[in-house]
Amino acid sequence: MAYSDKVLDHYENPRNVGSLDKNDPQVGTGMVGAPACGDVMKLMIKVNDAGVIEDAKFKTYGCGSAIASSSLVTEWLKGRTIEEAYAIKNSEIAEELALPPVKIHCSVLAEDAIKAAVADIKAKQAAKEAA
Amino acid sequence: MDRDPIYLDYSATTPVDPRVAAKMIPYLTEHYGNPASRSHPYGWTAEKAVEEARNEVAKLVNADPREIVWTSGATESNNLAIKGAANFYASTKGKHIITVATEHKAVIDPVRELERQGFSATFLEPEPDGLVSLEKFKAAIRPDTVLASVMLVNNEIGVIQDIESIGNICRENGVIFHVDAAQATGKVHIDLEKLPVDLMSFSAHKTYGPKGIGALYVRRKPRIRIEAQMHGGGHERGMRSGTLATHQIVGMGEAFRIAREEMDVENARIRTLRDRLLAGLQTIEETYVNGDLAHRIPHNLNISFNYVEGESLIMAIKGIAVSSGSACTSASLEPSYVLRALGRSDELAHSSIRFSIGRFTTEADVDYTIALLKEKISKLRELSPLWEMYQDGIDISKVQWAAH
């Protein structure tokens, strides 16, 4: 399997590896995939009161493309609003990393991780408002 | 890349031994000629070389040279043995076939094809250690069982099946017994005078010979018949037509001669290296050896590294050439069907690496491999949410994962 230089770069030097405090009300967590399918992505975003993503961290169990896809989105997320984040499409990720057709699902998973993290932070905000 | 990766994929293919190459090259140039051309010396020289090589192949497995049929490789041998024997004996014996779920695809797929043609088949699940239970094998035999096919050495996990006992059960029940020995030659002693085996497949390129050549052993006493699959000039006593490359046949003969003469010394050395590798890798937490360690060729070590994904692991260890699962299926993203048949979870199957050691592996290669694996596994686990969960004491098998 020939990987693009961008995939190799993210794979060898992954950005923003790690975790944020999941109990922090400003932190949203998205965990998608399943070990049985060969990939699990955990994406955490810290969102300020203005709705802007201040920090993003990831951990990924998966192939090089999965690691690269999640590393890339952590870079993209910082500084965006959660609405902007929600609008990120897997095709943009796939295009940026020049993923081969058999690896498109990695970009889908990354998009799903963003949506799950955004949903989580929105749920936390809603719970706070309700309280 | 700074240097060539260290080759630890001898079960996928072996390099041609320089002695083998040296013996082959003259047959590419001076001694050209079609061995079936009986009418001139070009053909005669080729024929003599072919018969000498046949002798060498026969000697390694203690068979009669007349029992050796050349093929283009073990895939063809397996196809010929299975389709050839099943079709020949179907009308007298019946149309049921027994094989094992962990066989090579070159056995599984012809059996599946026969199923489509009206045969029925039992794919035995091996025990968790990869070995076939003799009781289960016996229980699978039916009055209409015509053929059983069990590999001697598994390509992925290197376990050695008890061919003698399985063969005896076949004999008692009048079942034709085929054994895929592609991974076994030069690694375990094979004595076909004693073993109750009717058909056995061999490959040259797994034993330091060239690619594109193999052989099928077809027992003469009691005589086993097969229906030819490749028809034409009637070469190989009608069992296999087609001009075969003299240089490749000569190469297989030389490779098998070297194997016969050197295997005992070589296997002892390889065992020492394998044990060193095993000891080194077992210092890494959460590793699992796949397949039985006692009934196993010394060349093979198949290990799963938990909480690390297989493909990213392969990428991380570019300094060594190994395979995750069988080479023949690594184009697909499916976890190894062999490891799944052993009952390994998908995660462990995904994170398995097959290290296969051979003639040119050194102690330094092994030490480098251990150090590399330690470093990279640790790096990938830093990245792995599953490792984090494991360390937090979460039982991953109990987690409800969203399907995707």
Next chain:
Amino acid sequence: MTHVYFDHNATTVLDSQVMQAMLPFMAAQQGNATSRHAYGRTARDAIEQARAQIASAVGAHPSQVVLTSSGTEANNFAINGMTAKQPNTQIAISAIEHPCVMRPAEMLQSHGFKLAKVDVNAQCKLDFENLESVLRNPTSLVSVMLANNETGAIQEIAHVAELAKKNGAYTHTDAVQAFGKIPVNFADLNVNAMTISSHKIHGPLGAGALILDKRVDMTPFMLGGGQEKGLRSGTENVAAIVGFGIASELAVKNLTSHAQKTQQLRTQLEAGLHELGATIFAENTKRLPNTSFFGFNNVEGETLVMALDKKGFAVASGSACSSDSTEPSHVLLAMGIAPDLARGAIRVSLDANNTSEQVNQFLLVLKQVLNQLKQMVAMAA
């Protein structure tokens, strides 16, 4: 005694350039082309390069090249694979096919297929009237060889394909002898499948190919690891495939000059043969430029071949595959040649490396041998 090799239709000498290209894949550390590590990728790249060379040499797309272990395998694959999913109707082949087309076609009769062998005329040309009448029956596959290995006769394959297509049948052609000796273009021939072989074009033994139209509903013949997109399983013979690739490229590059050279030599040979009273088979048909198949009345071909061999000339009494038997050639019998004359047939197949001097020597020796044999016959009488 140095031997003069006049049996190039049986097998050819490996070209030294071809061997140089193969050596790295025979000697050095090499991988299994299915492996994903660097060794595997090197092998894979070499195979794909060879596939492109082969495709380009026969006017095909690389994706149409299915690599096999030999021409025999490719022919068996074609006959079995192209009919497996067809209704059991009829297979039509010419009466002069190589055994590796003839035998698998005969075997299919046990699966319920009817086998029709289409006639050839006395000059080894396919009888199109006979073909048309055969094709009035529903037919699954028509297989006619492009050039015959014994006489060298070349058939109008595009026309065969046109008739077959009208009838809804697939067409296969065995182009093993034609490739490298005359231009061979898969697209122009209009067939669904075509067999070629490496060792007939100064490539190594151990590689062949079926050029295959992807629209054919093909059933694989060799099952297993799923190589060749599932159409031909088995670890690829990288060295032989690399050699086949280079040999294909060279065959096309040298085609015109080699054809001219061998044609000149054959003209010289056949002028001499006429003086010796030989009958040259298919002489008035468009033939491969290098092939001459001829016979003498009341002379046993096998005896002649042995006698010539003692004098240093390697020729064939028919196809190598059948030289075990003393049956007269099925090709000659199909042409209606009398069995006595057919039994005396010998084949000279030339190469551009042969010389005019060798041909002259051959004619001298042949004359001596014929005289000796005649004396022996006279003494016995």
